[in-house]
Amino acid sequence: MVLNRSGILYLGVLTLFLSACNEPVNQNFIVNEEVKSRIDSTLQSYVNTGNVGGVSALIFENDKEVYFNAFGFADRENQKPMDRETLVRIYSMTKPITGTALMQLWENGKFDLDDPLEKYAPEFSGMKVYEGVDENGEMILVDADRPISIRDITRHTAGFPNRNDIPGLSEIMAEVDARSFENTLTVMAEKMGRTPLWFHPGTQWEYGLSVDVQAFLVERISGQPYGEYLRANVLDPLGLDETKYYLPEDERDRLAVAYTRTGEGQLEPTPDSIANRFNFNKWPLTPGGFGLVSTIDDYMTFARMLARKGEINGTRILEPETIELMATNHLPDSITERSWLPSKGRVGFGIDFAVRTEAPQRAEEINGIPGEFFWDGAASTLFWVDPKNDLVAVLFVQLFPYDGIGLHKNFKDAVYGKFVPEE
Incomplete structure (x- = not known):
């Protein structure tokens, strides 16, 4: 439900x-x-x-x-x-x-759960989705079926990759290193927005960086550093x-x-x-x-x-x-x-x-x-x-x-x- x-x-x-x-x-x-x-x-x-x-x-x-x-x-x-x-x-x-x-911000009417994340965070607009690699080992990418919603980042259905065994995509994740402790939440979001999704939003449950994006969203909407x-x-x-x-x-x-x-x-x-x-x-x-x-x-x-x-x-x-x-x-x-x-x-x-x-x-x-x-x-x-x-x-x-x-x-x-x- x-x-x-x-x-x-x-x-x-x-x-x-x-x-x-x-x-x-x-x-x-x-x-x-x-x-x-x-x-x-x-x-x-x-x-x-x-x-x-x-x-x-x-x-x-x-x-x-x-x-x-x-x-x-x-x-x-x-x-x-x-x-x-x-x-x-x-x-x-x-x-x-x-x-x-x-959810304090949700209570205050700052967003709806089914709002697209990109409404508040354009870093996540135009996301691409991984569909494997071609014969040359290059990633095959397609447009996401729909934008990531805020509900997706609260229930781990956004599509963010979180494994080290995805050919091509895992290497990109390691290179980007979005969760480096040296990154601010904004830098993290920018890097994640440039990384292809592993699956189309709303189609799978996969644990990962969704709640880090929630912290970024709190920071973005409230105008205060998350901490x-x-x-x-x-x-x-x-x-x-x-x-x-x-x-x-x-x-x-x-x-x-x-x-x-x-x-x-x-x-x-x-x-x-x-x-x-x-x-x-x-x-x-x-x-x-x-x-x-x-x-x-x-x-x-x-x-x-x-x-x-x-x-x-x-x-x-x-x-x-x-x-x-x-x-x-x-x-x-x-x-x-x-x-x-x-x-x-x-x-x-x-x-x-x-x-x-x-x-x-x-x-x-x-x-x-x-x-x-x-x-x-x-x-x-x-x-x-x-x-x-x-x-x-x-x-x-x-x-x-x-x-x-x-x-x-x-x-x-x-x-x-x-x-x-x-x-």
Whole structure:
């Protein structure tokens, strides 16, 4: 289902009406003492086996904290425990924060989701689409069937290439290097606009640089540098003082080590020159798709704002109807090519979140409740909002490659109980 501003009012009124007419869905807490013990043993087991250095989890239910615990070390080599003060790199969990900034401008009537991106960013006009290479290895390019829409950049259907194995096109991407930290968002957009799309807009789901373009669009429409807009309109109003791109020297001892798992029970610290290159320097690039560090409490405040329909601690960041729109699946059934998105479960995609459309049907699938919206990060972090049970969870860890150990599945099984298919 695809909604625009004209349809969202009805959705919001209907939601408020149903909320008023029905008692709360969650009469009994999911996270009881048995569940807490199950979560503890699950997370501790990953530390005991040497497959994570440290891990922490925080859960709110009915808008009250019902679980927090931390296991292992933020820095195993120096025996620094993982705790509530630990900072982690949230990577793609930056994306929903960027989407929040963008949708503030949507609420203010600055654009419509189905507006062509080129209306505000002529850098993306006249886009060409890649159709392979000829016998000489030259790219075959055609005109895009339609312009990229803003909706496309919120749901990853814009067509931006994001792989290193596309003959001809991947070489161009590497040469252009749009996401170089040395680029401003404007330079990034100019370079992306000169790079052919991998597919026609609206025809596939492919993760990539779309949310960096959202940050550029916020900057272009608001007239403010993106980092300043984000700080003034999202981070500071929410009190997210620990959430930032650049980490000052006096706070770096709280940043968790990023570990690379090289085998069963084998972890290697990622060198600072790689893990901290972005956050220990002030770069021209302020990406929308990655780059923030945060604490588990900061990120929970952001997630609770979403669960509370855009308001927390007396501060409204977005209207309830906007949160409903963001947490609605925007992928039509016609978009069947969805890369690895199905590995997240039976999901669609809203505005910078995956949206669960069906319950799991096999025990091997990742657990979850229909209506849940969530996302994760490259270092295996995770958060989700479960509106049916009024439950919000944040999982922090710093592990590469991304969750190759079943951490997310086992954590969700610990919270909800293992899914048992009906016979």
